[in-house]
Amino acid sequence: MIVDTSVLPTDALTYTDEQFFHLVRNLCGNSSVNLLEILCIRSVQSFLLTDTKDIFSVINFDCDQLEDIKREICFQLQDKSYIIKPGVESSIKYLKELLLTKNNEHITRLRKKVTPPPPPPPTLTKSSSSTTTAPTAPAVAMKQPIPMSIDDHTKYVLEKFLEWWDNNKENVLPEGFVLKENEHFTLTVTNCSANLAGLIKCKCGVIKKLATKDGRFVLSNFYKHLQTLSCSMMKNIKKIYQHNRNNRNDNNDNNNDNNDNNDNNNDNNDNNDNNDNNNDNNDNNDNNDNNDNNDNNDNNDNNDNNDNNDNNDNNDNNDNNDN
Numbered sequence: 001m002i003v004d005t006s007v008l009p010t011d012a013l014t015y016t017d018e019q020f021f022h023l024v025r026n027l028c029g030n031s032s033v034n035l036l037e038i039l040c041i042r043s044v045q046s047f048l049l050t051d052t053k054d055i056f057s058v059i060n061f062d063c064d065q066l067e068d069i070k071r072e073i074c075f076q077l078q079d080k081s082y083i084i085k086p087g088v089e090s091s092i093k094y095l096k097e098l099l100l101t102k103n104n105e106h107i108t109r110l111r112k113k114v115t116p117p118p119p120p121p122p123t124l125t126k127s128s129s130s131t132t133t134a135p136t137a138p139a140v141a142m143k144q145p146i147p148m149s150i151d152d153h154t155k156y157v158l159e160k161f162l163e164w165w166d167n168n169k170e171n172v173l174p175e176g177f178v179l180k181e182n183e184h185f186t187l188t189v190t191n192c193s194a195n196l197a198g199l200i201k202c203k204c205g206v207i208k209k210l211a212t213k214d215g216r217f218v219l220s221n222f223y224k225h226l227q228t229l230s231c232s233m234m235k236n237i238k239k240i241y242q243h244n245r246n247n248r249n250d251n252n253d254n255n256n257d258n259n260d261n262n263d264n265n266n267d268n269n270d271n272n273d274n275n276d277n278n279n280d281n282n283d284n285n286d287n288n289d290n291n292d293n294n295d296n297n298d299n300n301d302n303n304d305n306n307d308n309n310d311n312n313d314n315n316d317n318n319d320n321n322d323n
Contacts, residue, residue: 104150172226
């Protein structure tokens with residue numbers, strides 16, 4: 001989308017109170033003015049430092065003071081919930097984009113104004129025979145620092161935050177966890193008429209104004225906030241991490257128990273196999289004993305038969321003798 005900032009007055013970035021509301025009314029209408037007024041957003045700079053999502057978050061709050069503005073800027077659904085009217089939402093987004101573009105143009109103009117001074121002209125020296133021009137050493141121009149753009153400031157802040165996080169993450173959150181912009185915090189930087197301002201908003205809702213040193217932002221107050229016990233975001237992250245770690249430990253314990261049960265089952269199966277083998281051996285031994293007994297019986301029978309035969313032979317001999 002092409003944004004034409006010519007619709008804005010040249011000093012629009014400095015507007016506050018009635019001037020600001022008059023500008024919003026001309027560009028967006030009365031509903032947008034009423035919304036910003038009830039949120040105490042009363043200047044261009046305050047508007048630029050407030051996230052658009054936060055502006056429309058009023059529909060999520062159960063508050064009697066917000067009922068009128070809800071009915072004005074929203075449609076109420078049958079389930080009693082609210083949805084922002086598309087025209088109101090697009091008007092606020094357009095105003096934010098328009099003023100941000102105006103602010104960036106202002107920064108660009110400031111950077112172009114900073115130019116090094118021209119070198120001094122050569123000096124003339126006179127002698128008795130002739131006049132010569134003696135060049136002098138060029139003066140060393142004092143370099144003026146080029147103002148950083150909003151993007152430069154934003155990049156610098158994020159780099160410093162990541163640097164701090166790498167050095168302190170073990171003391172703040174569990175290893176491997178990274179806080180991300182627009183997910184765990186939002187950063188807003190403005191620079192109007194050389195008035196540098198920056199806000200960082202934690203997901204827990206706390207907003208910290210960034211101090212400056214040598215024209216750059218410092219985040220010491222935000223670092224302190226992350227390490228306090230009052231940050232609900234950090235509490236929730238630690239709670240989730242602890243819950244997941246406990247679940248992993250429980251799963252490991254269950255796996256170990258299952259392995260122990262499997263080992264016990266295997267041992268029982270081995271014992272059963274040994275018992276079966278012993279029983280089979282005993283049965284075989286019993287069979288062998290029976291066979292031996294049978295053989296003995298057969299031998300005894302044979303012996304009896306032999307005895308009978310001998311007796312018969314003796315009887316026959318006796319009969320012959322009688323004859």
